[in-house]
Amino acid sequence: MQSDIFLDNAATTRTDAAVVKAMFPWLEQNFGSPATLYWLGTQAKEAVEEARQQLAELIGAEAKDIFFTSGATEANNWAIKGVAEALADKGKNIITNGAEHHSILKPLSYLEKKGWEVTYLPVDSGGLVDPDAVAAAIRPDTVLITTVHANHEIGTIQPIAEIGRIARERKVAFHVNAAQTVGHIPVDVDLLGADLLSVSGHKFYGPKGVGALYVRRGTRIMPLFHGGSQEKKRRAGTHNVPGIVGMGEAARIAKREMNDEAAKLTNLRDHVFDWAKENIDDIRINGHRSQRLPNNVNFSLEGIEGESIMLSLSYPTVPEARRVYISTGSACVSGSLEPSHILLALGMPAELAHGSVRITMAKGDTQADLDYALKAIAAVAERLREMSPVYKKTRKQEMHGA
């Protein structure tokens, strides 16, 4: 049997073999807590500090400004609630947009219930936030702007540096959710003008359950975890040493491999779009053509629902077929009755959002893998369209977005 083709790397990535190897000694053998002062503890502390340095080098930060968390969800919750609370006396307005990840939007709606006012800027049909709109939205009581670096669904890369400049000029704290970009495309906290930046280990071949929040020196923020004096008393809790070491190793590898990976995947991505447009009827490309993550492909197939595409690909009926894993913005997988709020924020009709297919590639993927997956998708589309009571072949093609 041939191996599976995993094309859902925006959800999570395979932990790199080198990362697993780096983690291993810190589980059973060197299991000390960095908070302890004896030899076993200082070993662990050194390992954690080395990982901090490795991550710092990947994002152009100073190591002392990096605080380890359990993932980007924690980092985002901490950034938003922590800054909101620390600056509550200055004002209660926060600026974001409607196409953010739930780990941004849900903490914000929590704050709304507690009296904060959130400004949700629109995005254009390609998913871009307009920096001028950000500038225009800033009010005297605005204390935080939060913008994703690249969208997890459609891969659109936001004009972060421009927004960062505006934030700096207007003296508003700026948070960037870089869960999808760190380790994949260049991230430099200074060039981006980020005061806070969220990182997720498992999105760049590191382990699950670990992440980080970069907090620029001088940024006021309240802790989310109160307790022991770990992380300079800003994030309590015994360090997840193997996880942190793993993420550090992933950062080290990414710094070395990232640019080649991005170049290769950009080619592969464009090949996938070309093939799909050529060979699949009634397809719409979603997201931005160029301001886009190298590994992200997203299109909608008319007359089909995404979960059935995903399931057909992942449970193929032909015995020797390779399993193909993709994702979709269909309501059936969103955990709610609504399709992806990101796709709807682009102005896409719900039926197209239900029929969206997201392919997010990993560094090891080859064109042969992608070609196999594309043919499988085309075949599944044909089969499901035969089954569809609403699909009428028109052979039209559209680019949804810029």
Add this chain to the structure above:
Amino acid sequence: MQSDIFLDNAATTRTDAAVVKAMFPWLEQNFGSPATLYWLGTQAKEAVEEARQQLAELIGAEAKDIFFTSGATEANNWAIKGVAEALADKGKNIITNGAEHHSILKPLSYLEKKGWEVTYLPVDSGGLVDPDAVAAAIRPDTVLITTVHANHEIGTIQPIAEIGRIARERKVAFHVNAAQTVGHIPVDVDLLGADLLSVSGHKFYGPKGVGALYVRRGTRIMPLFHGGSQEKKRRAGTHNVPGIVGMGEAARIAKREMNDEAAKLTNLRDHVFDWAKENIDDIRINGHRSQRLPNNVNFSLEGIEGESIMLSLSYPTVPEARRVYISTGSACVSGSLEPSHILLALGMPAELAHGSVRITMAKGDTQADLDYALKAIAAVAERLREMSPVYKKTRKQEMHGA
């Protein structure tokens, strides 16, 4: 060279080899996210649900009431802030005691700054909370009682079931921080009367960076992590699959081995106390004699400071000596200028708290290991007392506490 003797298992434990083995497949091979519906994801989901079941069986809970977290610090912060917020309209009083872990006390002082009132009950010289005092402290606006199951410093086991009964009767939510007990002594959420109970994976031979909060059905609590719909929307964030699976395996092993471990360590503990009293001058036993964790030994040595004991043991000057790792309540290791607030809460003078030695054993420890460690401690004590300008030998012995 002979192996180290690690006697700081209240800080963290060695990840069991079987746990590491159980985690391994979920790093590189089966790296899917349980939130995804394709085959790789459903595999991960099944593994997470099995772990939930394993933990549930260890603590007498229903699996559906268990929510995975990044550790006990998160669980404690979540329990305290989450219940306080959810019940803010009912009242703003919370009852605790002065000998709690920082991950309880610090979230509480954070709430105090925001208008909550916290009642800190005293503990007796053995570290026990008086259930009658809890009953007497309950006010109409009391919404939460939080009590540690066993203290991490002196091992005192609180009369949780009695406090739980009172809380149930008076309809006040009851949170138990069981970070030190789960997997070591019997914990049953129903017998304890706990509405919420915190668990830490790395305290019972599981991995660091994973824990859980038990939330009894019907208990009102606000999430700490808002975002994706993981954990029934109560705790967002991609699951730490290897960590969770590892903690599940640790729970499974603990259920099998715990009782034998406890019996063996209780004997060893009493042997250590006996030997120390017999062979070391001017020693005071700290904590409760019987209501005590099987693996916990704590005593104070007059005229010495704990960090220098700890360092001497962990960096022995004799080349072939085994490193011995212990902990101390001295200010020098607390990360502040104060000695352990737990020891002070017992009414102990600061100088004795500075000279405290905590030995916390693990299941694999043998009497030979402990005897070695004890002799090393006695030798270090003698050497440091020679160096001490205040120590005057009196050969007195005292039991501090009940």
Add this chain to the structure above:
Amino acid sequence: MYSEKVMDHFQNPRNMGEVENPDGVGEVGNPQCGDVMRITIKVDETEDRIEDVKFKTLGCGAAIATSSMVTELAKGKRLDEAEEISKKVVADALGGLPPQKMHCSNLASDGLRKAIEDYRSRHGN
């Protein structure tokens, strides 16, 4: 997430397609919600029995599997019997459905009833 039976009916749907010259047609759902089902039936008038039944479905795995199952359950049944096929009957026959799928994607029995209604309205009873 799905039972083996659901996956079987999803992967190998029974009675997919459209009955030629159907005696009754029932369409339920709405593309904006992601689910549309179209049930077509052929009725043996003398026996008041469903001679043939087919489905076409746009929707998730559960939508397709329930559609397939409904046609299997309905085929050969008398119309009054077929009308008794409820969501629960379909879900049980599939070995259960995830809770969130019980209501949103389990519309096929409604589609069947609509097809029977359509048949009756056309045949004046």
Add this chain to the structure above:
Amino acid sequence: MYSEKVMDHFQNPRNMGEVENPDGVGEVGNPQCGDVMRITIKVDETEDRIEDVKFKTLGCGAAIATSSMVTELAKGKRLDEAEEISKKVVADALGGLPPQKMHCSNLASDGLRKAIEDYRSRHGN
């Protein structure tokens, strides 16, 4: 946490003990804070030089190491030179100290100065 030099002085403290019939004694710190240092000196009166110096210390690793280092630095120095041995001089000689240890456990130079003061007060200068 501690430099190698600190660990060396902690593990192998120099000049531990009490000078017999000391010419000056300086005690600083307080057991409640966890640190007490007692410096005893023997002074060569003709040269105004520290002939011998010893310490006894209750305290953490840094307290012991700084005590040991102070005695090394002081031995043989003229009293006015010895008085110049500041906390910073001691910490630097040890290859640095963790920030939180700089103030709380680095009292040995104060102890030395106190011992010199004591000597001077006894000898009327």
